[in-house]
Amino acid sequence: MKFSLQVAARLVLGTGLALATPIKRVANSSSISSTQILQFALTLEHLENTFYTEALAKFDEPAFEKAGYAPWVRGRFEEIAEHEASHVALLTQTLGNNSVAPCNYSFPFSDPKSFATLSNMLESVGNGAYIAGSQYLVNDTASLRAAGAILSMEARHASWVKSSVLLSQPWSSSYDTPLDGNLVYSLASTFIIQCPASNPPLPFKPFPSLNVSAADANDSMPMPGQTVNLTYVHSTISGNRQYLAFLHGLNTTFTNITNYQAIIPPELQGLVFAVVTSDNTTVSDSTIVAGPAPLTFDFDANVPNY
Ligand SMILES: *[C@@H]1O[C@H](CO)[C@@H](O)[C@H](O)[C@H]1NC(C)=O
Ligand SMILES: *[C@@H]1O[C@H](CO)[C@@H](O)[C@H](O)[C@H]1NC(C)=O
Ligand SMILES: *[C@@H]1O[C@H](CO)[C@@H](O)[C@H](O)[C@H]1NC(C)=O
């Protein structure tokens, strides 16, 4: 069964489009300090913390039972919620008076299953954010150690939800996908309505949103080897060639875009992130046109996974 984060992503990107940039951005982002990276980490941890608090307040034990989950599933989510609260406390203590306060959020879940699906995505994106963000902590080894300890826990959360709750693959490939600040920001900001004016600006900006949908009306979800239709704003570089790049593990696979269509590489598995680029050799802040769109290609235990 092909089951996709695109469900959550569609709802999310749909709501995000209507909102102004919720997090203030510093004018010059060429140098990112360890304090700014920790502030970004705390921004994400506040988001996750509120996400679990709201969901567990909304869905009690009978709600999980009704959704078909064993009683221990909600108990594990409570443990995850405790971890996120602890991450918030640790980063707040580390940052002291440079801490950022929580924002107001909007999460598009409607039942325990859509909550679990979104949980898996938030944890996976958080994991990718810590992987890529750690390079800015090389001069702050105490924070680097803490970030490593949080990173692996986010990965366990994502893995547990995907395998034990959603009954699918616990991983995507031999490597998780590092996600640079602007990519993470683009995904996270779609859940954020408004942040306190007193929060310091962050050195990131969202890219224009990208919608990837199956070209064949009979397919509910994009699938490897199939053609997809792309919807994105591209006014600034119209006329140039564009590509659909898939970030997966440490690899990037480029495909051509023709008339707003592209073919998903057949070999992709698990969670991948699609971005439209103006170049077919490099994905960077200066070549990304729109995205990322998270896509999940579930695979069973009988196929090779590289
Ligand atoms: C993405 O495109 C599909 C197909 O056109 C549409 O059903 C869906 O609502 C779109 N999602 C967003 C967030 O615009
Ligand atoms: C940004 O800051 C860097 C280093 O401080 C500086 O070299 C660069 O000129 C600045 N760029 C802009 C656009 O202000
Ligand atoms: C934070 O507190 C320190 C002293 O503990 C002070 O020097 C610094 O200016 C304060 N920073 C802010 C942003 O308030």
Ligand SMILES: *[C@@H]1O[C@H](CO)[C@@H](O)[C@H](O)[C@H]1NC(C)=O
């Ligand atoms: C780490 O410190 C070195 C030496 O001061 C400096 O050149 C480098 O830019 C710093 N790296 C980061 C990521 O702050």
Ligand SMILES: *[C@@H]1O[C@H](CO)[C@@H](O)[C@H](O)[C@H]1NC(C)=O
């Ligand atoms: C969040 O929403 C509450 C009311 O629901 C409001 O009082 C508060 O000002 C909002 N905070 C921000 C940062 O938007």
Ligand SMILES: *[C@@H]1O[C@H](CO)[C@@H](O)[C@H](O)[C@H]1NC(C)=O
């Ligand atoms: C995808 O795009 C093609 C070409 O524009 C169009 O004919 C087709 O109907 C689209 N598919 C869906 C599901 O909207």
Ligand SMILES: *[C@@H]1O[C@H](CO)[C@@H](O)[C@H](O)[C@H]1NC(C)=O
């Ligand atoms: C889509 O499904 C309908 C009904 O099963 C079928 O008639 C049609 O040929 C299918 N279209 C494609 C492109 O497979």
Ligand SMILES: *[C@@H]1O[C@H](CO)[C@@H](O)[C@H](O)[C@H]1NC(C)=O
């Ligand atoms: C990149 O993908 C190829 C297959 O497409 C695979 O053989 C290789 O191991 C991957 N490398 C990394 C670093 O993920």
Ligand SMILES: *[C@@H]1O[C@H](CO)[C@@H](O)[C@H](O)[C@H]1NC(C)=O
């Ligand atoms: C993309 O198109 C170019 C020609 O425009 C072609 O040379 C290249 O092989 C295509 N790449 C893929 C992955 O299909």
Ligand SMILES: *[C@@H]1O[C@H](CO)[C@@H](O)[C@H](O)[C@H]1NC(C)=O
């Ligand atoms: C990248 O684009 C160039 C120019 O269109 C083309 O020659 C080359 O084959 C493309 N590479 C891939 C991997 O599609």
